[in-house]
Amino acid sequence: MELRLHGGPDGPSLHRPDAAFDPWQLAWQPAAPRAGGEVVTPQAALAALAAARLLRGVPVAVIGPREASAEELAAAEAVGHGLAQAGLVLLCGGKGGAMEAACRGARRAGGLTLGLLPDEEWQGANDHVAIPLATGIGPARNAILARASVALIAVGGAYGTLSEMALAMQFNRLVLALGRAPEVLGVLRCDSPEAAVAHVARHLLGMS
Template sequence: MMWHPATQVLTKDDQAFDPATLSWAVQSVGPEAGEPVTPGEALRRLAETHRLRRVPIGIIGPREATAEQCRIAEAMGLELARHGLQMLCGGKSGVMEAACRGHARGGGLPIGLLPDEEWHAANPHVAIPIATGIGPARNAIIARACLVLVAIGGGVGTLSEMALGLQFSRLVLALADAPHIDGVARLASVDEVLERIAGRILSAV
């Protein structure tokens, strides 16, 4: 892939990427020189144009999280914000709160899809609380709404979201000690997760 700074266009072979539809189309780019970029670098450049469609990325994990799970979740939320990506989570404590804290710190507006009937039940870092009043059934909405799900630790609730994500043909990624499920890629770092997310958005991997 090539990034063209003068026109702020990302190209691949004879195609240009449309950040509004997240799709590639044949387009004449012009004679200006481009520079090669990785999927992650391309995503950062596109984010800077403020034209990238913000299809949510889901962060899922336990309310009763370990310190390490929270550290990873906060770093993940921060990097999503830095890459111009919208974050969606369950809006409660533990991994969800840590991810929201990181996302907000990076300038993002984390969305919390709450199982509760009132928005006040959201953790203090949720910028956009959505009270569903449907309890654990909201897990299906999170799995359906997100382009990618990132599991950080977790128990039965996280397991259900991961399984639903696979059922809905979403990319499901696992960090730390998230449940093991066939079809879920287990990755070792936030950077690896970001490259996979970028690849899915850009349909490069």
């Protein structure tokens, strides 16, 4: 499906042959074909709409272990960076390890980071969380994270990550896995951070 971005006095608009994209509702609306415009990738389309402040900032969760390997930290940082480049909001558990790496990557790309903390106070967040949300409910916050995200990317992990993945599946979220993330029925495996970000972008545009 070809995506075309059109300029206009009120900012860019995204079209496909039979519809126009509503960036606030994240939904396609029937529309007559429109000539011209620039052919764009899903990530570039979302980035342009976000830059014009037209795209609603729904969060994409990145999860993984606090005791992450060097490979997992690099992958999480790349995922966070890619999500921010696509104009997407990063949601995580707000602590260290893979969560901190994802936030670091997102902030390096100018993205917005939210941390849903198990702690009772916001100061428990890592230094790269722009909006720390202290829940005070411990591991039960995993359910809120899974429900609040529109998609979830797991980078490695063990039991905590497994619970978040399973809950997200129960909530009918898109769940993607990288590296040594736990095996969960229905979760889609990606071979690189770039592939995971591309899949999320296609999902938000109703292309997967």
